[in-house]
Amino acid sequence: xxxxxxxxxxxxxxxxxxxxxxxxxxxxxxxxxxxxxxxxxxxxxxxxxxxxxxxxxxxxxxxxxxxxxxxxxxxxxxxxxxxxxxxxxxxxxxxxxxxxxxxxxxxxxxxxxxxxxxxxxxxxxxxxxxxxxxxxxxxxxxxxxxxxxxxxxxxxxxxxxxxxxxxxxxxxxxxxxxxxxxxxxxxxxxxx
Amino acid sequence: xxxxxxxxxxxxxxxxxxxxxxxxxxxxxxxxxxxxxxxxxxxxxxxxxxxxxxxxxxxxxxxxxxxxxxxxxxxxxxxxxxxxxxxxxxxxxxxxxxxxxxxxxxxxxxxxxxxxxxxxxxxxxxxxxxxxxxxxxxxxxxxxxxxxxxxxxxxxxxxxxxxxxxxxxxxxxxxxxxxxxxxxxxxxxxxxxxxxxxxxxxxxxxxxxxxxxxxxxxxxxxxxxxxxxxxxxxxxxxxxxxxxxxxxxxxxxxxxxxxxxxxxxxxxxxxxxxxxxxxxxxxxxxxxxxxxxxxxxxxxxxxxxxxxxxxxxxxxxxxxxxxxxxxxxxxxxxxxxxxxxxxxxxxxxxxxxxxxxxxxxxxxxxxxxxxxxxxxxxxxxxxxxxxxxxxxxxxxxxxxxxxxxxxxxxxxxxxxxxxxxxx
Numbered sequence: 001x002x003x004x005x006x007x008x009x010x011x012x013x014x015x016x017x018x019x020x021x022x023x024x025x026x027x028x029x030x031x032x033x034x035x036x037x038x039x040x041x042x043x044x045x046x047x048x049x050x051x052x053x054x055x056x057x058x059x060x061x062x063x064x065x066x067x068x069x070x071x072x073x074x075x076x077x078x079x080x081x082x083x084x085x086x087x088x089x090x091x092x093x094x095x096x097x098x099x100x101x102x103x104x105x106x107x108x109x110x111x112x113x114x115x116x117x118x119x120x121x122x123x124x125x126x127x128x129x130x131x132x133x134x135x136x137x138x139x140x141x142x143x144x145x146x147x148x149x150x151x152x153x154x155x156x157x158x159x160x161x162x163x164x165x166x167x168x169x170x171x172x173x174x175x176x177x178x179x180x181x182x183x184x185x186x187x188x189x190x191x192x
Numbered sequence: 193x194x195x196x197x198x199x200x201x202x203x204x205x206x207x208x209x210x211x212x213x214x215x216x217x218x219x220x221x222x223x224x225x226x227x228x229x230x231x232x233x234x235x236x237x238x239x240x241x242x243x244x245x246x247x248x249x250x251x252x253x254x255x256x257x258x259x260x261x262x263x264x265x266x267x268x269x270x271x272x273x274x275x276x277x278x279x280x281x282x283x284x285x286x287x288x289x290x291x292x293x294x295x296x297x298x299x300x301x302x303x304x305x306x307x308x309x310x311x312x313x314x315x316x317x318x319x320x321x322x323x324x325x326x327x328x329x330x331x332x333x334x335x336x337x338x339x340x341x342x343x344x345x346x347x348x349x350x351x352x353x354x355x356x357x358x359x360x361x362x363x364x365x366x367x368x369x370x371x372x373x374x375x376x377x378x379x380x381x382x383x384x385x386x387x388x389x390x391x392x393x394x395x396x397x398x399x400x401x402x403x404x405x406x407x408x409x410x411x412x413x414x415x416x417x418x419x420x421x422x423x424x425x426x427x428x429x430x431x432x433x434x435x436x437x438x439x440x441x442x443x444x445x446x447x448x449x450x451x452x453x454x455x456x457x458x459x460x461x462x463x464x465x466x467x468x469x470x471x472x473x474x475x476x477x478x479x480x481x482x483x484x485x486x487x488x489x490x491x492x493x494x495x496x497x498x499x500x501x502x503x504x505x506x507x508x509x510x511x512x513x514x515x516x517x518x519x520x521x522x523x524x525x526x527x528x529x530x531x532x533x534x535x536x537x538x539x540x541x542x543x544x545x546x547x548x549x550x551x552x553x554x555x556x557x558x559x560x561x562x563x564x565x566x567x568x569x570x571x572x573x574x575x576x577x578x579x580x581x582x583x584x585x586x587x588x589x590x591x592x593x594x595x596x597x598x599x600x601x602x603x604x605x606x607x608x609x610x611x612x613x614x615x
Contacts, residue, residue: 048313054321058198060311062205067305069209070297072402073395075371076217079272080225080290087228087286088265088276092248092551097372098511104368108503112496119493131309139302146294172305173206179314180202184195185321 054183057127061176064131068138068172071165074104081157084149095154103162110166111173118170127179134171141165200407207403207469214371214395218388220293225273228286233279234264241280243539247551251280266557268379272388337486338601342608344494346599348482351592356471356498357505358589359425362432362582363468364506366461370398377572378457381443381450394458401462402469409470410477418478419593425467426590431460433583436576443572472499482598513577518556521570522549525559528567537562 048057081100085091122130141164148156231237231251241262242250252259261283270278343349366373374394378386413421435457442453479495480488526534526542534542538554548554560569 048315048319050316050319052313052315054315055198056311057313058201060308061202062208063308064305064312065202065205066209066212067301067308069206069211069399070213070217070301072210072367072399073213073217075367075369075395076214076221076392077290077294078369078372080221080288080293084288084290086263086281086283086552087226087288088273088281089263089269090552090555091261091263091283092246092553094552096552098515101368101372101507101511104364105504105507108364109500112500112503115496116493126314127312128309131312132306135302135304135306135309138305139298142294142298142301146291146298149294150291175309176202176312177199179312180198181195182315183313183321184198 057179057183061127061180064127064135064172064176067135068169071107071138071161071169074101074107074161077161081149085152093152095152095157099154100157103157106158106162107166107169110163111169112166114167114170115174118167119174122171122175122178127175130171130175134168134175137164138168138172141168203473204403204407207399207406210399211396211403213399214392217293217297218392220296221289224287224289224292224296226287226289227273227276229282230276231260231262231280231282237280241539243544243548243553245544245547247540247544247547247549247553249539249553251282264553264558266561268383268557271383336601336605337480337484337488338491338599338604339487339608340490340494342604343483343487343491346483346604348596348599349495351596352479352482352495353498354592355422355589355596356475356495357501358585358587358592359422359471360468360499360502361506361509361585362428363465363471364502365510365578365582366465367398367402367468368507369510371395373575374458376574377439378442378454380569380571381445382447382454384447385451385454397458397462398465401465405466405469406473409466410473413470413474413477418474418481419596421470421474422478422593423590425471426586428464428467429583429586429590431464432579432586435460435579436573439572439576443568482596484601509581510575510578513581514574517570517574517577521556521574522554522559525556525563525567525570528564529559529562530564533562 048054078097078100082095082097083090085094090096125133141160144160144164145157146160148154148158148160234241237251237253240251240253241264242252242259244250249262249264250259251262262280263283264280265276265278267278270276338346371391371394375386375388375391379391409421416424438453438457438460442450442457445453475495476488476492479491483491522545526545529542531542538548538558540548545554556569556571560567
């Protein structure tokens with residue numbers, strides 16, 4: 001699923017010397033040697049030093065995954081959103097359940113498209129930048145949904161949780177898994 | 193082994209996020225909830241409430257200059273909010289808490305995800321773990337593999353696609369509406385058990401079962417084989433197809449006994465959701481078994497269009513079937529309703545039913561309040577048709593999987609090579 005980056009040696013040395021100055025982590029694991037010295041560099045994806053303890057990337061990667069996991073819980077919003085005007089029960093102008101449940105479908109569809117379009121981008125920019133963009137998108141998605149609920153504009157809810165949420169889902173799901181699997185390459189992935 | 197732990201931890205964190213979110217969302221929504229203005233008991237205020245042509249309710253007490261739009265909450269609706277009782281409430285007052293909770297969680301999730309992302313690292317280019325050689329990245333059979341375009345043209349691919357689609361659609365329908373479903377089906381029979389907190393716990397359990405299924409079925413499939421694991425998922429057919437029967441049985445029981453069918457429903461649906469998780473964690477390895485490891489990633493990407501199909505059809509199908517069932521149920525209730533009692537209750541004749549339904553002034557719950565004793569609440573059965581369709585689709589998936597025989601990859605590759613040479 002994830003192709004390994006095969007950089008040029010020069011680009012690698014430049015990148016390594018730059019990063020090893022800024023990133024200094026303990027050397028729990030023995031020194032690492034680059035194996036592949038072929039052409040074409042995608043060095044931007046790298047931001048760990050050669051002596052980086054790979055386990056250090058697991059807890060923050062887990063937190064990134066946890067922050068997007070709640071997108072699966074759209075059902076929790078069904079009731080308060082379908083009663084946002086009537087509050088205790090649905091008012092005539094409240095959104096119906098049938099209008100609100102499909103937001104999840106839209107998010108999932110948007111995820112599918114985002115995975116297709118953004119997969120290579122996530123690989124190129126690395127987990128830090130991708131994770132930052134994903135987190136901002138997820139925050140913006142929920143806030144857009146909130147405006148849609150507050151102002152009672154259904155397309156904003158579809159755009160927020162649906163379209164933007166799906167994009168955030170794709171980025172925040174892919175980028176930690178991708179970088180962890182690069183750190184731990186000796187196994188097939190556990191899938192989507 | 194360390195790789196299994198690291199990848200497993202990262203992937204299950206997504207599921208963990210889904211499992212802990214329901215109580216957080218519930219807590220945030222309750223925190224920002226503001227009760228609407230209570231105007232009084234419906235029987236006292238009845239004379240001042242007028243049902244307008246569009247079905248909405250207008251309240252104009254004697255001496256008041258302007259009318260207020262109101263809603264009438266049933267006892268069951270009011271019971272979801274501590275301290276509120278059934279009766280007449282003013283529209284436009286109070287706050288459901290949804291929008292503020294969305295902003296609060298958006299900021300919190302954005303901050304946690306964004307901060308954590310600053311500490312994630314990709315390895316330097318070309319880095320591999322110590323004592324690791326390049327050909328370890330791939331398992332046996334990795335040297336060959338059918339390219340994605342050729343793989344999609346094989347007869348096996350549509351079967352695989354149907355296997356995924358048929359399996360995932362029911363799961364996604366349940367995931368998109370789990371809180372609504374457990375409440376609609378069981379809250380009537382067991383109001384003291386199936387509270388809002390209980391339903392929130394169920395959503396969390398669904399998230400956990402999804403994550404647990406991913407891990408455990410992936411591990412078990414190493415022993416059972418991928419195809420057999422998928423066949424095993426067929427045991428969800430009686431679970432899903434039998435759910436309506438179970439619900440019917442539960443509704444006929446007194447609350448003390450009805451907890452047992454509820455327990456079976458709860459456990460059965462979680463098992464079915466674990467299959468949904470297992471479906472996706474086993475898939476990459478299944479694809480590698482069928483088509484070889486070399487291009488499995490690309491084939492996996494295309495096969496996941498089946499998941500996208502399910503994500504659209506599952507929730508939309510549920511909404512459609514639930515709407516159909518609701519209409520049928522309301523029609524059947526209206527046949528048994530006394531027109532005078534109806535007029536008295538809703539302030540409009542039965543003939544105006546379309547506007548009254550559209551404005552949500554008439555719902556199954558509100559109709560039930562005027563039904564003669566002995567008429568059963570149809571709400572728990574609103575998902576029967578969804579269950580049958582989901583079980584049917586799962587049947588198609590199991591047959592497709594049974595028909596899946598691995599293609600002769602070396603032969604197909606030789607054919608491709610031959611074609612290229614002749615061209």
